[in-house]
Amino acid sequence: MIAPVRALQRPQGGLAGLWLALVIAAALLAPILSPYAFDAQDLPNAYRPASAAHWLGTDEFGRDLLTRLVWGARTSLSVAATAIAISVFCGMVLGAAAAWFGGWLDRAVTVVVDLTWSFPEILIALILVAIIGPGTLGTMIAISVAYLAQFTRLTRAQILTLKGETFIEAARSLGASNGHILFRHLLPNALAPVLVSAMLATGDAIILEATLGFFGLGAQPPVPSWGGMMSAGSALVFKAPWIIIYPGLAVAITVVAINLYGDALIAALDIRQKLRRSP
Amino acid sequence: MTALLDLASVSVSIGSAPLLDSISLRVDRGQIVGLVGESGSGKSLTAMAAMGLLPLIGGRVTGGNVRFDGQDMALMTDTQRRVLRGRRIGFVTQNPMTALDPVQRIGEQVDVVSRLHLGLPQAAARVRTLDLLTQLRIPDAASVAEAWPHQLSGGMKQRIVIAMALAGEPDLIIADEPTTALDVTVQAQIIQILGALVRDRGLALLLITHDMGVVAQVCDRVAVLYAGRLAEEGPVSDIFAAPAHPYTSALIGCIPQDGMAQGSLRGIPGAVPSALAMPPGCRFHPRCERASDLCRTVVPAPESCGQGTVACHHAGVIA
Numbered sequence: 001m002i003a004p005v006r007a008l009q010r011p012q013g014g015l016a017g018l019w020l021a022l023v024i025a026a027a028l029l030a031p032i033l034s035p036y037a038f039d040a041q042d043l044p045n046a047y048r049p050a051s052a053a054h055w056l057g058t059d060e061f062g063r064d065l066l067t068r069l070v071w072g073a074r075t076s077l078s079v080a081a082t083a084i085a086i087s088v089f090c091g092m093v094l095g096a097a098a099a100w101f102g103g104w105l106d107r108a109v110t111v112v113v114d115l116t117w118s119f120p121e122i123l124i125a126l127i128l129v130a131i132i133g134p135g136t137l138g139t140m141i142a143i144s145v146a147y148l149a150q151f152t153r154l155t156r157a158q159i160l161t162l163k164g165e166t167f168i169e170a171a172r173s174l175g176a177s178n179g180h181i182l183f184r185h186l187l188p189n190a191l192a193p194v195l196v197s198a199m200l201a202t203g204d205a206i207i208l209e210a211t212l213g214f215f216g217l218g219a220q221p222p223v224p225s226w227g228g229m230m231s232a233g234s235a236l237v238f239k240a241p242w243i244i245i246y247p248g249l250a251v252a253i254t255v256v257a258i259n260l261y262g263d264a265l266i267a268a269l270d271i272r273q274k275l276r277r278s279p
Numbered sequence: 280m281t282a283l284l285d286l287a288s289v290s291v292s293i294g295s296a297p298l299l300d301s302i303s304l305r306v307d308r309g310q311i312v313g314l315v316g317e318s319g320s321g322k323s324l325t326a327m328a329a330m331g332l333l334p335l336i337g338g339r340v341t342g343g344n345v346r347f348d349g350q351d352m353a354l355m356t357d358t359q360r361r362v363l364r365g366r367r368i369g370f371v372t373q374n375p376m377t378a379l380d381p382v383q384r385i386g387e388q389v390d391v392v393s394r395l396h397l398g399l400p401q402a403a404a405r406v407r408t409l410d411l412l413t414q415l416r417i418p419d420a421a422s423v424a425e426a427w428p429h430q431l432s433g434g435m436k437q438r439i440v441i442a443m444a445l446a447g448e449p450d451l452i453i454a455d456e457p458t459t460a461l462d463v464t465v466q467a468q469i470i471q472i473l474g475a476l477v478r479d480r481g482l483a484l485l486l487i488t489h490d491m492g493v494v495a496q497v498c499d500r501v502a503v504l505y506a507g508r509l510a511e512e513g514p515v516s517d518i519f520a521a522p523a524h525p526y527t528s529a530l531i532g533c534i535p536q537d538g539m540a541q542g543s544l545r546g547i548p549g550a551v552p553s554a555l556a557m558p559p560g561c562r563f564h565p566r567c568e569r570a571s572d573l574c575r576t577v578v579p580a581p582e583s584c585g586q587g588t589v590a591c592h593h594a595g596v597i598a
Binding site: 165166167169170171172173174175176177180184185188189191192 | 330332335361362363364365366369370372373374377378379380381382383391392395396440443444447
């Protein structure tokens with residue numbers, strides 16, 4: 001696929017891509033990159049602002065903030081990305097099955113999706129974490145269920161539209177089987193909009209993960225997450241504002257970057273859509 | 280000899296609306312048959328019936344039977360019908376702009392037909408694809424095979440669709456208005472290529488069109504549909520020389536001729552009646568200049584006329 005690369009060639013897409021590459025690299029290489037252990041306490045040096053030894057300062061236990069920010073990226077990104085991946089996969093299966101088989105299955109899926117759709121994601125996620133219990137796994141499942149309706153709905157709509165296309169009729173009139181039509185024609189064509197939507201949802205999922213972490217429902221201490229770090233820093237806004245500012249900035253910039261890249265991706269894909277229609 | 284495709288008094292309904300009424304049509308091996316009629320006359324529906332694809336659009340055969348190579352399609356299993364499509368019957372769709380999957384390369388889309396129906400391995404399928412594209416006079420077939428559908432012109436796409444129809448080595452090609460979506464200049468070219476390929480390979484072709492000019496150019500026989508009924512059927516030479524049905528002669532009158540005086544090109548007044556409000560008797564009578572009281576009440580039965588059939592109470596009266 002060339003569209004993701006073309007998206008990088010747009011100015012905002014390129015900048016966003018650069019930041020995302022940086023964050024992803026930091027998350028992947030956290031054990032190598034970070035100068036300290038994420039749980040190494042140094043109480044005499046607590047509440048220190050930025051210095052040569054601690055580039056972003058230290059928190060209330062004297063732990064290095066840069067280290068915790070990098071490890072936090074690992075938690076936040078992996079939870080958000082995994083949750084969305086699960087959500088996209090299950091949503092595509094459900095949506096495709098509903099659109100393909102129709103009948104009672106379609107009605108059942110539609111009713112459940114519409115019901116879930118009427119609640120905000122945060123509420124669904126909170127209820128689920130309350131049932132499953134706090135922690136990384138609980139957050140991951142909660143987030144993936146919260147976004148399931150979105151991808152089911154989108155895939156279903158895509159497949160329903162595509163089913164009426166001439167090239168599906170053409171494939172059928174040349175003897176293509178149901179499986180061939182579903183897996184070789186319908187799903188690949190439905191993939192692009194679903195992936196763009198997944199990209200944008202990942203940004204939302206990072207915020208949702210941070211929110212759950214802020215409430216103390218995400219990754220449990222001492223494992224750092226951006227939301228958890230902000231939660232700890234919220235009590236110390238006047239004493240040591242950097243403790244909440246840096247993870248807050250990390251969340252904000254990352255989410256903005258994902259949205260900008262997503263927009264660039266939509267633009268890059270749109271160009272192709274237009275070319276596709278012209279003779 | 281059994282006909283390759285034989286529709287015997289086939290009637291088709293969608294829901295409660297009867298759309299085709301006792302259509303009989305025969306296509307022999309090596310023959311090019313034109314199926315002509317205005318929009319809404321049931322041409323495409325006849326093609327769907329011939330391929331066993333009616334359930335897809337909610338239609339069903341309510342009378343008569345469709346035989347392919349002597350076998351009754353209604354008695355086949357779904358799998359048998361599916362294998363028939365592509366392997367024995369190739370289909371060329373109406374609109375080449377949307378007939379190709381936008382996210383697959385051209386080559387893959389043609390390869391898959393011969394892989395599926397002839398069981399060829401990928402490499403052999405590609406050789407066959409390139410061979411087909413070259414026969415369809417596509418310059419630089421190798422790079423076209425690597426192209427995406429949006430990179431090709433309409434005429435090119437229609438050739439690819441024809442290549443897909445030919446890839447399974449079928450005995451019969453059904454082409455549903457293969458040139459309506461194309462530029463006039465390209466239309467003639469595509470018809471010529473299609474006709475030549477079919478003749479060279481000894482295939483049969485059912486060419487659905489609303490253009491009598493195209494019929495005169497390539498077909499052996501022609502069947503004229505009007506409002507879901509067969510008006511006239513017979514050899515092209517006979518029908519063009521002396522059309523027996525007033526609708527046929529009106530259609531032929533719609534072909535522009537060289538040296539025609541200004542304003543002498545005729546149209547047919549009125550429009551095809553709706554399937555839900557068919558006139559009684561002969562369905563053409565409201566638009567017919569020969570209509571009598573008989574036409575308004577009694578449905579004309581098909582009668583043989585030379586080497587063809589015609590369904591008209593006043594057949595050939597004013598030739």
